[in-house]
Amino acid sequence: MKPRELFTLAAGAYLAMAWLGKALYFGPIEIGPAIYAVVFLILIFVGEKLGGNLRGEVFLPAFLLLIPLGPEYVLGGLISFGVVFFALRRNLLGRAVLPATALAVAITLLACLKWGIPLLKPELRYTIASVPFLVAGDIIMGAVAVYPDFRLLVVGEIIGIIGASRTVGLGVAAAYLLRLAYEDKLTLEEAKRHKKTVLVAVALLLAVFLARHYVTLKEYPVWKLGFLGSLLHRPASSYTVYERLFQLGMPFGKAELLFNPGPTGYVGKLFGKDIGYTYTLFGQPAYDFGIFGLAEAVVLGLALGRASKNPFTGTFAFTVAILALDIGIEGQFLVAISLMAYLAGVKRNEQESYN
Secondary structure, three states, X not given: OOHHHHHHHHHHHHHHHHHHHHHHHOXXXXXXXXXXXXXXXXXXXXXXXXXXXXXXXXXXXXXXXXXXXXXXXXXXXXXXXXXXXXXXXXXXXXXXHXXXXXXXXXXXXXXXXXXXXXXXXXXXXXXXXXXHHHHHHHHHHHHHHHOOOXXXXXXXXXXXXXXXOHHHHHHHHHHHHHHXXXXXXXXXXXXXXXXXXXXXXXXXXXXXXXXXXXXXXXXXXXXXXXXXXHHHHHHHHHHHHHHHHHHHHOOOOOOOOOOOOOHHHHHHHHOOOOOOOOOHHHHHHHHHHHHXXXXXXXXXXXXXXXXXXXXXXXXXXXXXXXXXXHHOOOHHHHHHHHHHHHHOOOOOOHHHHOO
């Protein structure tokens, strides 16, 4: 299985789960948003096929999207870009895996010591205490994108369990599978050859989702859905939010989400809530640009196609895109994928590497 095929499978599975859950828990599926979502995915695949032919410099203007988000996003983006550019240029990514993993573990341990364990204290998930676990998970995703070592997967899933974070668990698993796909190891034959590894990996990912379900039951004692029902409820809930954003954004959009530093919170307030609402991959384009939001699918596809030319940048970009299927596109997500498209073409400087 190739990386683009894995993304296609993930997108199809997500949309099917969202539609099924929507029909079961929220009512009939609306035709307009459903057609928009399918067309959006088709245009991503069209753009992905064409993106490999573009020059990387085409994607550098994506930095401008960080300006409306605030100076901290601009500075963070520049630093992150500079670090990855230097590492690619000097062929240092491989050497960074071990210290990066140690940093992720240290961040997790320090967060547990300072605030506690979110799995045991569910209220932490809605405070700043949840951020270190997400950061640690992001670091492991990056490490896996460089080197798909099964031990890194285990570390990442354990962080996901401790933080009761489906985002971390799914992101690390997606990065691992995508990186294996780049090495032509995501095959049925390889799965049969490493049955125990596959079983452990599935068990760990399942444990992450069970941990999140446990936290949900602790947070909401009146929650009636079982584990499987909860799995369908999350994408269905996000999809229902998307349908509402579709209605609000058509035909020409409101231009509020992509340039908002807190888009999920903004959407929550649209619904009269003080919590963040996820809105699927299609919600932001539909709300911000209406029918013209379909052009964003082409841009996203072009960036994914260009990023996929390099195993590291392709893995990272497709991982972000898979996570965005449910969370929704945020400004920093689109910038990250676009910059990966540029970085895919960075060549190792042989002269510098021997100095």
